Structure formats: C-alpha cells, structure tokens
Amino acid sequence: MTTFLGMPTTSPRGVGHLRGDEAFPAAARKALGNAQLRRNLGHATTTIRAKSGAVIAELPDWQELRTAGSALKTDTMARLPELLAQLEENVTAAGGVVHWAADANEANRIVTELVQATGETRVIKVKSMATQEIALNEALEAAGIEPVETDLAELIVQLGHDKPSHILVPAIHRNRAEIREIFLREMPGVDPALTDEPVILAGAARRYLRETFLSTKVAVSGANFAVAETGTLAVLESEGNGRMCLTLPETLITVMGIEKLVPTWQDLEVFLQLLPRASTGERMNPYTSMWTGVTPGDGPQNFHLVLLDNGRTAVLADEVGRQALHCIRCSACLNVCPVYERTGGHAYGSVYPGPIGAVLSPQLTGVEDNASLPYASSLCGACFDACPVKIDIPSILVHLRNEAPHPRGERAAMHAAAYTMDHPRLYAAAQHAAKLSRLAGRRLPPPLSGWTASRDLPDPPPETFRDWWAKR
Amino acid sequence: MNSRELILGRIRAALGDTAPPAEIPRDYRRGDEPADLDRLVERLEDYKAVVHRGVPVAETVAALAPAPLIVPPGIDPDWLPVGVDVLRDEGLSAGTLAGAGGVLTAATVAVAETGTIVLDGSPGQGRRIISLLPDLHICVVRADQVVASVPAALARLDPRRPLTWISGPSATSDIELNRVEGVHGPRRLHVILLEAPS
Amino acid sequence: MRIALFVTCLADTMFPAAAKATVHLLERLGHEVVFPEGQTCCGQMHINTGYQQDALPLVRRHVRTFAPYDVVVAPSGSCVGSVRHQHAMVARSAGDEGLAARAEDVGSRTYELSELLVDVLGVEDVGAYYPHRVTYHPTCHSLRMIRVGDKPQRLLRHVRGLELVELPAADQCCGFGGTFALKNADTSTAMLADKMRHVLDTGAEVCTAGDSSCLMHIGGGLSRLGAGVRTVHLAEILAATEDTP
Numbered sequence: 041m042t043t044f045l046g047m048p049t050t051s052p053r054g055v056g057h058l059r060g061d062e063a064f065p066a067a068a069r070k071a072l073g074n075a076q077l078r079r080n081l082g083h084a085t086t087t088i089r090a091k092s093g094a095v096i097a098e099l100p101d102w103q104e105l106r107t108a109g110s111a112l113k114t115d116t117m118a119r120l121p122e123l124l125a126q127l128e129e130n131v132t133a134a135g136g137v138v139h140w141a142a143d144a145n146e147a148n149r150i151v152t153e154l155v156q157a158t159g160e161t162r163v164i165k166v167k168s169m170a171t172q173e174i175a176l177n178e179a180l181e182a183a184g185i186e187p188v189e190t191d192l193a194e195l196i197v198q199l200g201h202d203k204p205s206h207i208l209v210p211a212i213h214r215n216r217a218e219i220r221e222i223f224l225r226e227m228p229g230v231d232p233a234l235t236d237e238p239v240i241l242a243g244a245a246r247r248y249l250r251e252t253f254l255s256t257k258v259a260v261s262g263a264n265f266a267v268a269e270t271g272t273l274a275v276l277e278s279e280g281n282g283r284m285c286l287t288l289p290e291t292l293i294t295v296m297g298i299e300k301l302v303p304t305w306q307d308l309e310v311f312l313q314l315l316p317r318a319s320t321g322e323r324m325n326p327y328t329s330m331w332t333g334v335t336p337g338d339g340p341q342n343f344h345l346v347l348l349d350n351g352r353t354a355v356l357a358d359e360v361g362r363q364a365l366h367c368i369r370c371s372a373c374l375n376v377c378p379v380y381e382r383t384g385g386h387a388y389g390s391v392y393p394g395p396i397g398a399v400l401s402p403q404l405t406g407v408e409d410n411a412s413l414p415y416a417s418s419l420c421g422a423c424f425d426a427c428p429v430k431i432d433i434p435s436i437l438v439h440l441r442n443e444a445p446h447p448r449g450e451r452a453a454m455h456a457a458a459y460t461m462d463h464p465r466l467y468a469a470a471q472h473a474a475k476l477s478r479l480a481g482r483r484l485p486p487p488l489s490g491w492t493a494s495r496d497l498p499d500p501p502p503e504t505f506r507d508w509w510a511k512r
Numbered sequence: 513m514n515s516r517e518l519i520l521g522r523i524r525a526a527l528g529d530t531a532p533p534a535e536i537p538r539d540y541r542r543g544d545e546p547a548d549l550d551r552l553v554e555r556l557e558d559y560k561a562v563v564h565r566g567v568p569v570a571e572t573v574a575a576l577a578p579a580p581l582i583v584p585p586g587i588d589p590d591w592l593p594v595g596v597d598v599l600r601d602e603g604l605s606a607g608t609l610a611g612a613g614g615v616l617t618a619a620t621v622a623v624a625e626t627g628t629i630v631l632d633g634s635p636g637q638g639r640r641i642i643s644l645l646p647d648l649h650i651c652v653v654r655a656d657q658v659v660a661s662v663p664a665a666l667a668r669l670d671p672r673r674p675l676t677w678i679s680g681p682s683a684t685s686d687i688e689l690n691r692v693e694g695v696h697g698p699r700r701l702h703v704i705l706l707e708a709p710s
Numbered sequence: 711m712r713i714a715l716f717v718t719c720l721a722d723t724m725f726p727a728a729a730k731a732t733v734h735l736l737e738r739l740g741h742e743v744v745f746p747e748g749q750t751c752c753g754q755m756h757i758n759t760g761y762q763q764d765a766l767p768l769v770r771r772h773v774r775t776f777a778p779y780d781v782v783v784a785p786s787g788s789c790v791g792s793v794r795h796q797h798a799m800v801a802r803s804a805g806d807e808g809l810a811a812r813a814e815d816v817g818s819r820t821y822e823l824s825e826l827l828v829d830v831l832g833v834e835d836v837g838a839y840y841p842h843r844v845t846y847h848p849t850c851h852s853l854r855m856i857r858v859g860d861k862p863q864r865l866l867r868h869v870r871g872l873e874l875v876e877l878p879a880a881d882q883c884c885g886f887g888g889t890f891a892l893k894n895a896d897t898s899t900a901m902l903a904d905k906m907r908h909v910l911d912t913g914a915e916v917c918t919a920g921d922s923s924c925l926m927h928i929g930g931g932l933s934r935l936g937a938g939v940r941t942v943h944l945a946e947i948l949a950a951t952e953d954t955p
Contacts, residue, residue: 046521069896078900084689091689104540111536118532120523134672140515192695193686209686216687238687242695249696254606270671280644280682280697287640288606298519305671309663310540316626320685323555324626324662327697328677329640335674338639349519357526378883382900416894418887418901419758421854438796441760442803454756458764461719461750462771471723490895494902495930498724505717505726509733509745 049143050406051351056144056175057203058351058405060389063412067387068379077384080215085374085381091321092372098323099313108310110430113366116301117356123268123301124347130271134333136343141295143350148179150346151260151293155185158291158342160258166275166285167191168262169207169369170295170348172391173404176260187260188252190281192245199226205385205393207371208319213384216241242279249281259285259340263296264368265311266345269304272332273345276315276325286329292340297348299356299365311368314428319370351404360439364400366429371396373423373433379416388413395423399436407444414440450487468506475500543664547624549705552658555627559680560693561701569652569704570594576650576702578614582642586635591616591652601642609641614648615698621668622653625661627680629653629703632673640674649698651678655707711831712742714779716772716820718789718922719751725922728943732785732823735836735949749775753800754792759889762800769797773812781830782820785945787852787920790822795855822852822920823945824861834864840950841871844942845914847905847928849921850883862920862944869947875912879904886927902931910937920944 051058060067071077096102116123128138141147155163163180165171165187177187189198196211197204200222204210211219216236223230223241227248234244261282265274273294275282286292302308316325334343356362374380374394385393390401390410398417402410414437417423423433446454460466484492491497513521553563564572573581574593581598592598599612609615618636619629629651631637643649659665669675682697693699713736721729733743753768772793776782784790797813827833846866852858866874885891885901905928909917917932919925922943929941 046518046523046525048522048526065894065896068894072896072900080688088685088689101540104537107537108540111533115532115536118527118530120527121520124520124523140519142515142518146515190696191686192684196686209689211686212689219687238684238690238692239694241687242684242692246695250610253696254610267671272671278682279684279686279695281695283640283644283676284696287644298523306663306666309543309666312662312666313540320689320691322559322679322685322691324623324628324677324679326559326679326681326683328675330671330675330677332672332674335633338633338641338674347519349522353519353522353526356523359530362526378885378901379894379897383897414760415890416897418850418883418885418890418898420850420883420887422850422881422883425854435799438758438760441758442762444760446760450759451761454759454761455764458753458756458761458768461753462767464748464750467719467750474723487892490892490898491930493895494899494934495927496933497930498926498933501724501726503726505722505729506745508726508730 048353048357049351050354051404052143052145053409056173056350057391058173058401059409062389064387064416065412067389068383071383071387077213078382080213081381081384084209084212088321088375092318092375095317095321095323099317105310105313106428106430109314109428110366112302112307112310113429116303117299117362117365119303120298120301123303124298126268127266127271127301131333131345134271136271136333136345139344139346141346141348141350144174147174147295147346147348147350148176151176151295152179152183152185154293154344155180155258156183158258162186162188162256163258163260164188164190164252164256164285164289165259166261166277166282167194168260168295169391170262170297171260172204174348174350176295188256190249190285192242192279195245196222199223203386204391206374207369207392253284253288257289258291258293259289261285261292261294263294263300264315265308266296266301267305267308268301270332272305272330274308274328274330276328278320278326280327283327283329286331287339289340291342293344293346295346295348298352315368315370318372318426318428354406355400355403358403361399361403361436363431364396364403364436366431367396367400368429370428372426372428376422376426378420378422379418388416395433396431399433399440402440407440411444414444471504541661541663543659543661545660547658547660549624549655549658549707552622552624552627553705555624556680556703559627561627561680561703564702564704566707567704572704573616573650576614576648578612578648580612582609582612582615582646584617584636584638584642587616588618588636601638604642606641606645609645612646614650615642615646616650617643617652619651619653619657621665622658623662623665624658629678630665630669631676631678632669634673640676643676644697647698648700648702650702650704652704652706655705711781712744713826714776714782715743715745716749716776716782716784716789717745718784718786720922721785724926725943728785728922728945731943731945731949732783735945739831739833739836746775746779752789752792754789754796755888757792757796757800762803765800766804769800769813770809773797773809773816776816776820777812780819781826782816783823783826784820785823785920785943786922787822787849787856787858788923790820791851791855793817793820822856822858824858824865824920825856827865828861835868836865836948838869838948838950839871839952840869840947842916843873843875843914844916844918844947845875845877845909845912847877847884847917847919847924848880849919849924852920853881858920865948872947875914878908878911884924884928886924891927902927906931906935906937909939915939917941918944918947
C-alpha cells in the first residue's frame with residue numbers, strides 16, 4: 041500500500057530553478073572566457089578559504105564536531121517521520137500553523153494564498169535557498185505580489201536582473217565596481233555620488249530598504265534549523281535584514297525543506313559551531329534569530345511553516361546519495377572547489393551550484409535531467425575535507441555517474457576497453473597498437489582531441505614495462 | 513490523501529528498514545570549563561563591538577549621549593543615566609524606535625569563545641524590535657552570565673522565548689567576501705561588562 | 711621483503727621508466743620484486759566514469775592476481791586509492807560480499823610507493839642522488855584519498871644534490887581527473903593553467919609527483935608551452951644515484 045500512497049518522487053519539471061538550459065561543459069566554456077568573473081571568483085574564494093581556515097584552526101575539537109554533526113544528521117534522516125510529526129506538534133502548540141508541500145507547485149500555491157489572505161501585495165524576504173529552488177518570487181509576481189529581497193547579495197542579484205551563483209553569497213560573481221554600477225542604475229533614490237567602498241554600498245542598501253522594512257506586513261523566510269523537540273526555528277544571518285523580516289511584520293511565512301531538522305535543542309550546540317566557521321569564516325555570524333511559534337506582544341502574531349518535499353524523498357530513497365540531505369548550506373565545498381572557482385555557479389544551471397549542487401540537483405530532479413553535473417568534478421576530494429558534516433561528495437559523484445545515462449559511443453568504447461583489459465593477450469596487443477597509432481601525429485581525433493587541444497602527449501616509450509620485465 | 517500523509521508515506525518508503533545510529537559520538541568540548549572574561553572582551557572587540565569594563569553603567573550610558581534613549585520596561589533603574597531623555601518601551605511605534613538615539617538592554621547569556629551576547633526578551637531586555645531599530649545598542653552583561661562556549665549557552669537558554677544571538681554590530685560579507693560593518697541592524701554595539709566585586 | 715609490483719596500466723604502457731625505477735629502487739634497498747602475471751588495469755577509469763558493471767571483472771581479476779602476496783606496491787596514489795577505497799564498493803554494489811571482503815583484504819596490503827618506503831620499510835634516506843631544482847605536486851588522491859601526508863617530501867629531502875622548492879597552492883588539483891580532462895576539457899585546461907603558473911613560479915627545472923597520470927597532464931601542458939620544465943615521477947628521482955643518474 042505504501043508503494044501506491046507515496047513513492048519517493050523527484051521534483052516536477054516546468055517549475056523552479058533546479059535545471060539548467062544547457063549541459064555543464066557548454067555553460068562552463070562561456071564562464072571560463074569571462075576574465076572579470078574569473079578574477080572576482082578567484083579573489084573571493086581565496087579570501088574566504090583563508091578566513092574560514094583561521095577560525096576553524098582555533099577549535100581543538102573541529103573534527104569531533106564534524107563527526108557529531110554527521111551522526112546527528114544520519115540519525116535525523118533515519119527518524120524523519122517521527123521528528124517531523126514532533127516538530128509539527130510543537131510548532132502548532134506554540135501558535136504556529138504547519139503546512140505540507142509535496143512539490144514546488146504546491147509550496148508556491150500555499151504561500152501565495154497565505155499572502156493573498158492578508159490582503160497585502162508586497163512581501164519582504166530573507167535569503168532562502170528553498171524559495172529560490174521553487175521559484176517562489178516568480179509565482180508571487182504572477183499573482184500580483186511584489187517580493188523584495190533584503191539580503192544584500194540577493195538585492196544585488198534582484199536589482200541586476202541576474203541569477204544567484206553561490207549558496208551563501210549569491211552575488212559572489214560581482215565585484216564592488218559592478219555592484220556600484222547596478223545600484224546607480226537600478227536603485228530608486230540612490231545618491232549619484234555613490235562610491236564603490238563596501239561600507240558605502242552597504243549603507244546605500246540600508247537607506248533603500250529601511251522604509252520597506254517598516255511598512256511591509258508580510259515576510260517570507262527560510263530556516264537554517266528546526267528543532268523537533270521544541271518546535272524552534274533558527275535563521276543565521278549577518279546584516280540584520282533577517283531580524284527585520286522575522287520581527288517587524290505581522291505575518292511570517294517560513295519555507296523549509298523537510299531535511300532541515302535537528303532532533304533536540306541541545307543538538308544545536310554542534311551546528312551553531314560548525315556553520316558560521318565553515319560558511320562566512322566567522323566564530324559566529326552577527327545575528328541568529330530563534331523563535332518558537334508566536335510570542336504574544338513580540339514579533340509576528342501569525343506564523344506559518346511550510347514543509348517542503350520537492351524531490352527530497354527521492355534523495356532519501358538512495359542509500360548512497362541520501363547523505364546529500366545532510367547539507368547545512370554552508371557553501372564551504374564551493375569555496376574550495378577548483379571547478380567552481382573557475383566556472384562560477386551559473387554553469388551548474390541549478391540554484392545549488394558547486395560540489396554539493398553536483399550531487400544534490402541531479403538527485404532532486406532525477407539524474408537524467410542533470411546528467412552532466414555528476415561529471416562536473418575532477419574528484420579531487422577537497423569538498424569532502426571541507427564539509428562540516430562530512431558528506432562524502434566524491435563517492436556520491438561516482439555513484440551518480442554510474443546511474444547517469446551514458447552516450448552510446450562512450451558506452452561501446454568503455455565496454456570494449458574493459459573486455460580488452462580482462463584479457464591479457466588482447467591487452468598486450470592493444471598496448472602495441474596504441475604505440476603505433478601514436479606515430480600518426482600529435483593531435484588526436486574527438487573525443488580525445490579535448491586532450492591534445494591544450495596538452496601534448498608524451499612520446500611512446502620504446503617498450504612497455506611488461507616487455508622489459510619479460511626480457512630480464 | 514492530503515500532502516502530509518503523502519510526504520510521510522514517501523519518507524517511510526524511502527527509508528525502508530534504515531536504522532538510526534546506535535549512538536551519537538559527542539567527543540567535542542561541552543563547555544563546562546570556566547568562562548574567560550578577557551577572551552570575551554577580545555572576541556567582542558575583534559568583531560568591532562566597544563567594550564566598557566568595570567565602569568558604572570549610568571555614567572557610561574550618559575557619556576554616549578543617545579537621545580532619546582529607549583529602555584525596556586524592566587530595566588534596572590540604577591542604570592538609567594541622568595540628563596538623558598529616556599523612552600520606556602510600552603508599545604512604542606516602529607517609527608519612534610527607528611528615530612531613537614540608542615537602546616539600553618540587559619542580556620541573558622554571553623559566550624566568551626565566540627564574542628556573542630544572547631537576548632531572550634525578558635523584562636530587562638524587552639521586545640526584539642527595540643534592540644533592532646535604533647542605530648546604537650548598549651548592552652549590559654554581568655560576569656555570571658558569561659559562559660565559555662556555545663554548548664554551555666544553549667544549556668542556559670529557554671527555547672520557548674524569542675532569542676537573538678548578537679556577535680558584533682550588523683555586518684555583511686556579501687561584497688567580495690570581505691566583512692564590513694553596518695547594514696540594517698544597529699551599526700554600533702557597546703557592551704558594558706559588570707564584574708563581580710572581588 | 712618480497713614485494714609484488716602492481717605496475718598500473720598507465721605506467722606499463724606509457725611510463726615504463728617510473729615502473730622500472732620502482733623495481734631498481736626496491737632491489738637496491740635489498741628487496742625482492744615480483745611482477746604477477748595477469749595484471750592489467752584496476753578499473754579506476756571505468757568506476758570513475760560510471761561503468762561499474764564493466765569494472766567488475768577488472769576488480770575480480772585484480773583481486774585474484776594480487777591475493778597471494780603479502781605486500782603490493784604501485785607507483786600511483788590514484789590507483790592505490792581505487793584498490794583501497796573503490797574495489798569493495800564495486801563488489802558490494804554487484805552483490806558479491808565475498809569479493810568485497812577479499813578486495814578489502816588486498817587493499818589493506820597495497821601501498822603507494824612513498825607509503826611502502828616510509829611506513830612499511832621504515833626508510834627515508836634511500837641513498838639517491840639527483841642534482842636538480844625540484845618542486846613536488848601532491849596529487850589529489852595521494853593527498854586526500856590515501857593520505858600520504860608529507861612522506862614524499864621527507865624522502866625527497868634526503869636526496870643528495872636535490873634542491874626542493876615549495877610549490878605555491880600545492881594542494882590544488884591540476885585538472886586531470888581522468889575522463890574529466892576530456893569531458894570538461896575547457897575547465898580542466900583552466901585548472902592546468904594555474905598549476906603550470908605555480909610550477910613556473912618556483913623556478914624548478916623538474917616537477918615531480920607520485921602519479922604518472924597527473925604528471926602526463928602537467929607535463930603535456932608544459933611541453934605545449936615550451937616551458938623548459940620536465941615532469942619526472944618520484945620513483946625515478948629516488949632510484950637515481952651517482953652511478954645511475
């Protein structure tokens with residue numbers, strides 16, 4: 041009966057931002073040709089790696105925290121039904137309303153209707169990957185509701201009619217000069233004497249958004265953590281835009297993936313140490329807000345929590361791949377990834393870029409819809425070492441490559457190669473044939489031309505090792 | 513079938529007979545070591561908070577001269593400065609708060625290792641909005657409220673209360689991943705650390 | 711000690727000098743090297759490209775070939791990584807628990823060259839002589855998969871005449887990644903460009919590493935540039951002496 045009632049299901053096509061328009065290699069080629077982008081990314085990732093490394097080195101028990109974080113997430117996933125029910129019960133008891141959304145369409149409909157019920161036509165938003173994933177802004181706009189992004193980087197993206205390219209810093213691909221230009225062009229009432237000093241740019245955002253904060257009655261947020269035991273939600277942020285959205289409006293709607301749970305209040309002691317140091321490279325982010333339902337006389341008096349599946353149960357069904365759901369969205373894997381550092385986030389097509397995106401997006405959509413992403417990695421392993429909850433991203437990549445559809449020609453070639461290598465005489469013959477064919481020239485035909493376009497092949501040796509050994 | 517049952521059914525199908533781990537290894541420091549006040553001060557200052565140590569509260573607040581000064585309803589009367597226009601929050605409007613010169617609050621817990629102060633909305637700390645809109649936040653921390661690290665702080669906090677963890681003034685790393693202070697929250701954070709009489 | 715050489719298909723076919731150097735070095739240190747017949751390829755390329763089914767017979771062949779030996783050495787961190795961390799996984803995915811157990815057993819007795827020298831044979835000064843300015847690139851799989859740490863540098867520091875210069879951003883991938891270099895050739899080349907820049911910055915005449923595959927990549931790029939820097943496998947440096955440079 042369970043098979044009929046609820047088979048784990050991938051995210052539906054036609055809604056949301058989990059699928060790109062083109063395969064990774066083609067999108068990457070364009071990004072690699074953008075010298076400004078390359079410089080911006082190189083500068084930003086180098087900066088954050090140094091900051092993060094320094095504050096992680098301050099903790100003598102970083103590895104023990106990672107181990108605990110990994111085990112807590114494994115435990116959470118294994119007990120997800122009971123923990124979600126417990127969360128629902130506690131949020132409801134504290135005056136909140138819990139909604140369940142099977143996919144992006146249902147989540148967008150729930151949020152839109154909740155906003156419409158307030159009679160408001162504008163919402164302020166705290167940066168949230170879940171609402172990016174389901175394209176909530178587009179759904180609200182279609183219903184005549186204006187979503188205002190309040191995180192500085194999201195604001196830069198929104199004003200620049202751009203797409204986010206990083207989990208934590210969606211405008212990482214922009215430098216200060218470009219941000220100044222976007223503000224001058226798109227920000228109503230901006231001081232024309234604006235400079236590109238970061239503190240001046242931040243001040244411009246403060247002035248621009250202040251009146252919006254004070255006058256908007258509905259906010260939409262995501263959540264970093266939800267505590268099943270207490271019904272408490274937590275949002276970690278830096279600028280105070282999160283506090284504004286979580287405190288000033290009358291109605292707060294939080295959209296959260298079902299995997300964001302932690303079992304107990306005390307379990308936050310692990311994640312509140314791991315997340316800031318791995319993400320912004322701070323001992324603690326400037327502001328963390330925690331709330332449990334509704335507090336009379338303080339903050340929003342209407343609180344709605346939307347629990348989102350949208351493909352997460354399909355990820356959970358894969359015993360190797362499910363650890364991708366342990367992700368706490370710190371983006372440390374992006375910052376250390378040599379591929380991400382050079383291509384940036386847009387090449388991945390999904391709102392989840394970088395190594396975690398390369399394992400999460402194909403699982404959320406079904407690997408056939410993101411078939412090039414598991415290959416968007418040299419398997420260098422830097423992501424695994426950087427992950428604060430020890431997600432073995434390289435192993436999931438290898439696993440997903442095995443699940444991905446393969447080009448017919450490649451499949452035939454790989455099969456033939458394996459057959460040859462399982463037959464030593466054929467193998468020895470092939471070694472000699474390879475040597476002869478190399479005499480034909482230094483440029484190889486496709487797909488091997490990808491190699492010789494930028495690299496020489498070594499001259500073939502006079503004899504193979506096994507020939508030499510046989511003569512000893 | 514509603515979506516709740518649909519999703520829970522999908523999860524059960526996905527998990528099959530997956531068993532949770534027998535035990536969570538908690539070999540990290542649990543925060544039971546004594547709190548180091550010098551470290552708290554150093555970490556607060558590192559993130560651009562201004563720390564006043566071992567000074568009388570009222571005079572220190574008066575010297576900062578915020579006008580008007582917002583205070584929560586349960587503020588310690590001994591902390592109120594003389595000669596400063598004080599507005600007690602009994603439902604002040606957002607506009608009034610946004611135009612205030614500063615806010616004075618107590619705290620619940622401070623974390624030495626991370627330079628963090630936590631407010632929990634009790635009478636000496638007030639509604640979340642009052643420590644958010646004014647551009648200057650003056651926060652009084654008692655030495656016995658300081659704990660060594662994050663685990664000890666969580667053990668002292670009541671999750672049913674609205675909690676705000678503050679580590680320095682409002683900041684952003686969104687421009688080239690460099691931290692700069694001063695976005696939407698208070699751009700100035702002053703901490704007055706009251707040490708127990710020896 | 712009797713040591714079985716797992717030559718790796720790449721060294722066998724394209725870089726026999728690295729494999730011969732491994733033999734000469736171990737024999738010079740007084741050990742017996744044997745070359746088990748029937749070895750071909752560990753199947754790493756198939757596994758990492760998504761062809762575990764095709765890799766299964768190769769895993770079976772590798773395990774069968776090397777099971778009789780107490781100590782196995784390969785001049786490649788990457789192939790050792792595959793044997794140690796992937797073979798059992800492939801067997802298990804195919805439902806062959808017996809093969810998985812035997813693969814784990816073989817994996818636990820298989821060492822990358824610098825591991826064998828330092829951990830098993832307990833030697834850091836192998837008596838080598840190599841009068842050149844050298845920089846060492848720690849390959850990703852030796853660094854993060856099998857975690858050889860600084861063993862290669864410790865061996866290199868004992869080589870007489872050798873001037874070891876530190877490679878900037880050494881732990882960054884060179885961009886090889888097996889079929890990654892073909893499937894994502896542009897990104898791979900961009901990574902290679904930075905690696906070559908760092909190598910050139912050292913002013914070294916030789917760039918060394920424990921993997922012929924990464925060296926083929928870096929060396930192929932340097933050759934195309936006409937940069938005048940050679941790539942040489944770690945085994946060849948350690949095998950070199952005053953008598954046989």
